[in-house]
Amino acid sequence: MTDQRPSARTGRDRGIPDATVARLPVYLRALSALADAGSDTVSSEELATSAGVNSAKLRKDLSHLGSYGTRGVGYDVELLTEEISLALGLSQRWAVALVGVGNLGHALAGYAGFASRGFRIAALLDADPARVGELIQGINVQHIDDLPAVVEHEGISIGVIATPAPSAQLVCDQLVAAGVTSILNFAPCVLSVPDGVDVRKVDLSIELQILSFHENRKAFGAQPNQFAKKQPPGRLTTLPGGAAGTPPAREVVNE
Amino acid sequence: MTDQRPSARTGRDRGIPDATVARLPVYLRALSALADAGSDTVSSEELATSAGVNSAKLRKDLSHLGSYGTRGVGYDVELLTEEISLALGLSQRWAVALVGVGNLGHALAGYAGFASRGFRIAALLDADPARVGELIQGINVQHIDDLPAVVEHEGISIGVIATPAPSAQLVCDQLVAAGVTSILNFAPCVLSVPDGVDVRKVDLSIELQILSFHENRKAFGAQPNQFAKKQPPGRLTTLPGGAAGTPPAREVVNE
DNA sequence: TACCGCTTGTGAACGCTCGCACAAAGTCGG
DNA sequence: CCGACTTTGTGCGAGCGTTCACAAGCGGTA
Numbered sequence: 001m002t003d004q005r006p007s008a009r010t011g012r013d014r015g016i017p018d019a020t021v022a023r024l025p026v027y028l029r030a031l032s033a034l035a036d037a038g039s040d041t042v043s044s045e046e047l048a049t050s051a052g053v054n055s056a057k058l059r060k061d062l063s064h065l066g067s068y069g070t071r072g073v074g075y076d077v078e079l080l081t082e083e084i085s086l087a088l089g090l091s092q093r094w095a096v097a098l099v100g101v102g103n104l105g106h107a108l109a110g111y112a113g114f115a116s117r118g119f120r121i122a123a124l125l126d127a128d129p130a131r132v133g134e135l136i137q138g139i140n141v142q143h144i145d146d147l148p149a150v151v152e153h154e155g156i157s158i159g160v161i162a163t164p165a166p167s168a169q170l171v172c173d174q175l176v177a178a179g180v181t182s183i184l185n186f187a188p189c190v191l192s193v194p195d196g197v198d199v200r201k202v203d204l205s206i207e208l209q210i211l212s213f214h215e216n217r218k219a220f221g222a223q224p225n226q227f228a229k230k231q232p233p234g235r236l237t238t239l240p241g242g243a244a245g246t247p248p249a250r251e252v253v254n255e
Numbered sequence: 256m257t258d259q260r261p262s263a264r265t266g267r268d269r270g271i272p273d274a275t276v277a278r279l280p281v282y283l284r285a286l287s288a289l290a291d292a293g294s295d296t297v298s299s300e301e302l303a304t305s306a307g308v309n310s311a312k313l314r315k316d317l318s319h320l321g322s323y324g325t326r327g328v329g330y331d332v333e334l335l336t337e338e339i340s341l342a343l344g345l346s347q348r349w350a351v352a353l354v355g356v357g358n359l360g361h362a363l364a365g366y367a368g369f370a371s372r373g374f375r376i377a378a379l380l381d382a383d384p385a386r387v388g389e390l391i392q393g394i395n396v397q398h399i400d401d402l403p404a405v406v407e408h409e410g411i412s413i414g415v416i417a418t419p420a421p422s423a424q425l426v427c428d429q430l431v432a433a434g435v436t437s438i439l440n441f442a443p444c445v446l447s448v449p450d451g452v453d454v455r456k457v458d459l460s461i462e463l464q465i466l467s468f469h470e471n472r473k474a475f476g477a478q479p480n481q482f483a484k485k486q487p488p489g490r491l492t493t494l495p496g497g498a499a500g501t502p503p504a505r506e507v508v509n510e
Numbered sequence: 511t512a513c514c515g516c517t518t519g520t521g522a523a524c525g526c527t528c529g530c531a532c533a534a535a536g537t538c539g540g
Numbered sequence: 541c542c543g544a545c546t547t548t549g550t551g552c553g554a555g556c557g558t559t560c561a562c563a564a565g566c567g568g569t570a
Contacts (some may be wrong), residue, residue, distance in 0.1 A: 205374070
């Protein structure tokens, strides 16, 4: 039961499609870069290029938030930044609980990108008593049993699971029981949650496996194309080492 | 032009849709768990449940690989595992170069899930001379300038970027120049690559922002609900300009 | 052998997403 | 004030992905 993506919501969201929501943070980042560069306004074409998307798609995405552009001019960088932030709920600072301070948990605790986007790691928790009390990035590691109290005290509604897979479902249940309603799962497993709780999953090895598929296809795949410059995985030796220069450029983002 | 996934190829892939490819690793994991549990065969319904998807979707996904099920019985766990592995190109061990051994890079280098799925971290690289020579997980950190030699020597075709955003494009170009044709990018930025190179992106803060959207919708969303319970914690005093005074009604939203 | 129950594989309908192309709406110079 | 130019916002068609529902096929049983 339950879908992995918080999306999956059958009803009307707020009118904003899931695909659009997934791109808004990218626009936000592009806008931030533009603001730093001193731009006051930006056209959909420029912003789309920065974000690596089609300009029509960008305009349609933004139109879901309202009409914040000026025809003949473009979008006001600052205004648009605020509107997107508002739509994403970033005008408030969300408190986040991070469970599992192992290898990955440590890295996440120190990840600067969270704080810079308005997320505050309000608690670090672990089931291992040996880890409790450890100080990471100035935050004290607490025992998972303290979760309910911490969640209530800090007003936490988002949880991040960075435990091994076998513990993930248990931790997830504990988070939900404590009142957390959004979960970001780094453990390589499927989580089951009640309705009303959103789960997003980040699986590092799955990403690599998807790349593996494409890599494999490049090597063996049916290539009706004229540019058959790849060779099967006997490989290397003569890879396009020379083709270094300036690539044709093709931007890639993904959700 | 730019499209989301490395996929996005307009022609027929090998017949396998991108959405299916993205789910195959999940099935693989579920199968692995079933095998450990001693199952010989599994029905689409069971496997779908384990993988968290609809059974019809699972059957259609598997049908893209061929007919490996037996009507009235189900799928042979071992056979299906092999077929999926083959389709994903996991029957060979891919060598991976990991660039950037900072906070996140360290964690990735130690991530067990890579090795267990057939990926071998063949090289760790960094631009910081102070880091070169460091031993992480038994692997020596090399300077990024050694990339071409390392890629050729180790037969690397997949690169992982775990550097700060400003360096990511440069590193990406270097990877491409060295012959890497698939890139997993953890840096929060858009990468530009030539055709023929696949990029997948994992952005931790974007995931949180998407959760933030849904969390925000639960709180303020189109639901004039009667319950007004908790209030969102710690709002920002600076950002929203004015509209921050709405009475918060969180919790619930059962749809 | 013939029948029955179970499960796969898939045709078809539906909904979401994307991109084109263009009218609407604004700015700017004269 | 007007007309030319620029850019937004969107109607529309095409393509992909998901789900339903069911016929086809297989094993087991009498």
